[in-house]
Amino acid sequence: xxxxxxxxxxxxxxxxxxxxxxxxxxxxxxxxxxxxxxxxxxxxxxxxxxxxxxxxxxxxxxxxxxxxxxxxxxxxxxxxxxxxxxxxxxxxxxxxxxxxxxxxxxxxxxxxxxxxxxxxxxxxxxxxxxxxxxxxxxxxxxxxxxxxxxxxxxxxxxxxxxxxxxxxxxxxxxxxxxxxxxxxxxxxxxxxxxxxxxxxxxxxxxxxxxxxxxxxxxxxxxxxxxxxxxxxxxxxxxxxxxxxxxxxxxxxxxxxxxxxxxxxxxxxxxxxxxxxxxxxxxxxxxxxxxxxxxxxxxxxxxxxxxxxxxxxxxxxxxxxxxxxxxxxxxxxxxxxxxxxxxxxxxxxxxxxxxxx
Numbered sequence: 001x002x003x004x005x006x007x008x009x010x011x012x013x014x015x016x017x018x019x020x021x022x023x024x025x026x027x028x029x030x031x032x033x034x035x036x037x038x039x040x041x042x043x044x045x046x047x048x049x050x051x052x053x054x055x056x057x058x059x060x061x062x063x064x065x066x067x068x069x070x071x072x073x074x075x076x077x078x079x080x081x082x083x084x085x086x087x088x089x090x091x092x093x094x095x096x097x098x099x100x101x102x103x104x105x106x107x108x109x110x111x112x113x114x115x116x117x118x119x120x121x122x123x124x125x126x127x128x129x130x131x132x133x134x135x136x137x138x139x140x141x142x143x144x145x146x147x148x149x150x151x152x153x154x155x156x157x158x159x160x161x162x163x164x165x166x167x168x169x170x171x172x173x174x175x176x177x178x179x180x181x182x183x184x185x186x187x188x189x190x191x192x193x194x195x196x197x198x199x200x201x202x203x204x205x206x207x208x209x210x211x212x213x214x215x216x217x218x219x220x221x222x223x224x225x226x227x228x229x230x231x232x233x234x235x236x237x238x239x240x241x242x243x244x245x246x247x248x249x250x251x252x253x254x255x256x257x258x259x260x261x262x263x264x265x266x267x268x269x270x271x272x273x274x275x276x277x278x279x280x281x282x283x284x285x286x287x288x289x290x291x292x293x294x295x296x297x298x299x300x301x302x303x304x305x306x307x308x309x310x311x312x313x314x315x316x317x318x319x320x321x322x323x324x325x326x327x328x329x330x331x332x333x334x335x336x337x338x339x340x341x342x343x344x345x346x347x348x349x350x351x352x353x354x355x356x
Contacts, residue, residue, distance in 0.1 A: 001273065001274065001277065002282075002285070002286035002288075002291035003273040003277065003281070003282040003283075003285040003286045003291075004038065004042070004270070004273055004274075004285075004294075005290070005291040005292070005293075005294035005295040005298075006284075006285030006286055006287065006290040006291045006294055007034070007038065007269070007270075007273065007285050007294065008035075008038065008294030008295070008298040009290050009291075009293045009294035009297075009298060010031075010285070010290075011031040011032075011034045011035055011038075011298075012031070012035075012294075012298045012301045012302050012305075014028050014030075014031040014238055015028060015029075015031045015032065015128075015302065015305070016301065016305045016325065016326065016329065017322065018031070018238075019128070019305065019306055019309050020309055020321055020322045020325050021321075021322055025238045025239060026239075026240070026241065026242040026243070026245070027237045027238045027239065027240065027241035027242060027243045028238050029243050029244055030234060030237045030238050030241075030243060030262055031238065032131050033195050033259065033262045033263065033266060034234065034262075034266045034269075035131065036131070036134070036135070036192060036195035036196045036199070036263075036266075037195050037196065037198050037199040037263055037266035037267050037270060038199060038266070038270060039135055039138075039196060039199065040138070040142075040195070040196035040197055040198065040199030040200040040203075041199030041200065041202050041203050041267075041270050041274075042199070042203075043139060043142070043143075043200075044142070044146065044199065044200035044203035044204065045203040045206075045207070047062070047143055047146055047147075048146075048150075048203060048204070048207045050062075051147075051150050052207070056147075057143060057146075057147045057150075059143055059144070059147070062143060063139075063140075064348070065348040065349070066136075066139050068344045068345065068347055068348035069299075069341075069344070069345060069348060070132065070136065070299070071104075072340050072341070072344045073299065073300060073303055073336050073340045073341050073344075074103065074104065074129070074132065074303060075104055076336065076340055077103075077126070077303050077304065077307065077336075078100035078101075078103050078104045078126065079100070080307070081093055081096045081097075081099065081100050081124070081125050081126060081307055082096060082097040082100040084096070084311075085097045085100075090310075090311065090314040090315075091314050092124070092125055092307075092310030092311060092313055092314035093124065093125055093307075093310065093311075093314070094121075094124070095122075095124065096124040096125050096126065098122065099122060099123045099124045099125070099126045099127075100126065102122075102123065102126075103123070103126040103129045103132075106129075106132055106133040106136040106137065107133055108123050108126060108127065108129045108130040108132075108133050109130035109131070109133035109134050109137075109187040109188070109189065110133065110187075111123060112127070112130050112183055112186075112187040113183055113184045113186075113187040113188050114183075114184075115183050116180040116181070116183065117180075119183070124310070125306060125307040125310040125311075126306075126307070127306065128302070128305075128306040129303075130187050133189070134187070134188075134189045134192050134196075135196070137189040138189060138193065138196045142196070142197075142200065145165075146158075146200075149161055149162075155208050156208075158204060158208075159201075159204050159205065159208055162197060162200055162201045162204050163201055165193070165194075165197050166194045166197045166198055166201055166260070166263075167194070168193075168194070169190060169191055169192065169193045169194040169197075169259075169260075170194060170256065170257060170259075170260050172190060172191060173185050173191050173255060173256045173259070174256050176191065177252055177255060177256055179246075179251075179252075182246075182251065182255060185255045185256075186244070186255065191259075192259065194259065194260050194263055195259060195260075195262070195263040195266070197263075198260075198263035198264065198266065198267040199263075199266070199267060199270060201267065202267050202270055202271050202274070205219070206271075206274065206275075216275075219271070219275065220275040220276060223268065223271040223272040223274075223275045223276065224272055224275065224276040224279050224281075226268050226272065227268055227269050227271070227272025227273065227276070227279075227281050228272075228281060230265040230266075230268035230269050230272070231265075231269050231281070233265055234262070234265050234266065234269070237262070241254075243258075269281075273285065296337050296341075296342075297330070297333040297334065297337055299333075299341065300332065300333030300334070300336035300337050300341065301329055301330065301333045303333075303336065304329050304332040304333055304336065305325065305329040308325050308328050308329050308332065309321075309325055312324055312325060312328075
């Protein structure tokens with residue numbers, strides 16, 4: 001869907017600005033929360049479509065496609081960071097060869113979750129790949145859970161169980177919360193799962209409702225009405241709310257219930273775009289350049305932007321760092337798409353050759 005691809009572009013642009021000039025968007029990390037919900041929706045919709053089409057889910061081909069989509073480009077990034085660590089004296093890449101190994105295994109979020117004080121520089125230029133660890137760990141477990149629900153329960157039970165699973169991380173965060181557990185809550189897959197499951201819940205709801213179901217018409221109406229204010233609230237959070245700052249009681253509220261609130265807002269936006277492809281919001285996010293960038297470059301931009309930020313800082317660049325980061329990141333993302341991601345994606349979607 002072009003509108004969802006355009007939404008990806010807006011989200012990754014917000015992440016870039018947040019990492020270069022956090023004073024402009026102190027709550028810019030909310031874009032990662034939006035990515036979680038969008039990923040949960042897309043992956044679950046693909047799994048449900050395959051189950052409806054074939055009566056099952058081929059798990060090994062699914063994991064193979066995910067591996068080919070995500071890992072080769074990440075390995076190239078890790079190799080570049082390790083090479084800069086071993087061959088230069090740039091402080092932004094000091095000892096990052098260790099971080100490259102952790103990132104390649106999608107374990108950066110686990111490392112960050114174990115740190116109680118300020119983050120160490122152990123993960124260096126690859127610290128942002130903590131979110132990839134959360135997503136990959138979710139991709140590993142959720143298809144197994146969803147397949148079991150689809151095979152052994154009724155459609156309504158699948159819906160209710162998915163909704164119940166959305167609530168569990170909130171209770172778990174409340175049980176875990178303490179000021180020195182902030183990193184554990186922020187980086188844990190178990191503590192962020194409700195944001196991915198919120199997108200999955202939207203996919204399950206839409207899959208259960210037939211085209212002639214009057215409830216679908218009501219859902220389409222309300223999703224279209226609420227998508228605008230939901231997106232506005234997310235923008236307000238990005239502009240005004242210092243999500244990752246230590247703000248005492250406010251931080252406790254945000255790290256327990258706030259994540260679910262953002263997930264609900266994100267799911268509302270996703271549902272509005274899915275159900276109202278001809279609506280004004282969909283049109284706003286669907287221009288070809290915006291959609292093409294989200295579809296083909298958003299992953300590369302996310303991978304490369306933070307190492308670029310560290311590189312420019314190590315070189316002492318102060319003035320013009322934001323435009324320089326944007327230009328260099330887009331160039332590296334284009335190279336990544338053309339030379340790494342696109343060839344492996346063609347392999348991912350190539351039909352398997354069956355032996356007689």
